[in-house]
Amino acid sequence: MLKGQCVGLRAIERQDLPQLLLWRNRPEYRRYFREYRETGSDDQNDWYDKKVLQDPSTRMFSIVELATGRLLGACGLCYIDWVNRTADFSIYIGADDLYIDTKFAPDSGKAMIDYGFDELGLHRIWAEIYEFDELKKTLFKVLGFKLDGRHRETHWAEGKWHDSLFYGYLATDR
Template sequence: MLKGNHVGLRAIEKEDLPKLMQWRNNPELRKFFRETNEINSINQQKWYESIIDKNSAHKMFSIINLETNELMGACGLCYIDWVNRSADFSIYLGYDNLYIDKVYAIDSAKIMQEYAFSVLNLHRLWAEIYSIDNAKKEFFNTLGFTFEGEFRETYWYDNKWHNSLFYSLLSSDEK
């Protein structure tokens, strides 16, 4: 387990899947995800099998509260490009509908950044979020990510178009 001050990141276990699927299907959280459709247990199982494959381009972790040992959410690196040493940073806290907070999410992200840059030797983390996602805008700013720009009207939600916002953090930004 990778440990921070408040949370630990560990491999996602099969026992985590029902809770992760429940959170993933929560409409209040799902509106911020790229994959906006509900998933079923078959979809969840296929996802799980794809991330545990040692050749996967994804490194996903369960977020565990160190004090209570409860599952809180998931985070990880997706679409890892080993040649260009970059990955998409992903995170959410389903526990207590936190989604993104100033304690557990920040702690998880700092652990993930250390893992990405020091263990995997990645150079660049990036993220795409939607313009309606104010919690993640603040989150990425707090973590020192650079706002790189936006693609206009990429996401249809609540009967209107929203933009995609792009953020990045380089290993050299950490110094």
């Protein structure tokens, strides 16, 4: 288990999947995800079996509260490019309808960044978010990510086009 101040990042277990699926399917969360469609349990199990358990380019974790062991959400590094040593950072806190908060998300993010750089030897951790995701903009600033760029009008939501924002964090930024 990777440990922060108040959270632990542990392997996603099959018994976590029903709760993660409920959170993942919340419409108010889905608007922030690349895969915006509702996911079924068969798709969730397929993702778990093929991506979480078998794909060397994916490292996903359950976020748990250290004091209680309560499942809080999920985070991970995806699309790991082992040649160029880069990975896409993903996170959400499902418990208590938080999505991104000021306690668990930053602690989880720091633990994930440390793991990416110190354990996996990554050079760059990046993330793509949509311009309306104010909570993740704040989180990335707190974690030390820098805005690398913008792709214009990549995401259709709520009746209009939105830009994608790309954030990066280099090992040398630490």
